[in-house]
Amino acid sequence: MSKHNNAGSPVERRTEQRHLMEQYYSVEFRLKGLEVIYQFKIWDMSTNGMCLLVKEESEVLNHLAVGDVLEMRYCPAGPWGNVCQMRTEIRHISKDEKGRFKGHLLVGLAILAPCGV
Secondary structure, eight states, X not given: OOSOOOTTSOOOOHHHHHHXXXXXXXXXXXXXXXXOEEEEEEEEXXXXXXXXXXXXXXXXXXXXXXXXXXXXXXXXSSTTOOOEEXXXXXXXXXXXXXXXXXXXXXXXXXXXXXXXX
């Protein structure tokens, strides 16, 4: 029997999300009641995972909450990739603890349904 039994432990999806961050450069989404399409660069913030960097005074923050699930269009990093729409959950909205991006908040994302699923 293996001493590294993973039964009952959560599935590690970090490698899958790293692959997505290499494949996609930005996301686009529209919020109900607003006519604007928001577009943000995808950031890999290590311990915070896949994030969007949003200015503290941005109107979009008034319409996002932890636990929200949005249909986001993921735009490719290169000219030959395809745009892919994926159900995405807002996991956290927090300040960058290291202060690298003063005046911004990190909006953590988690893919719920990858393309083609």
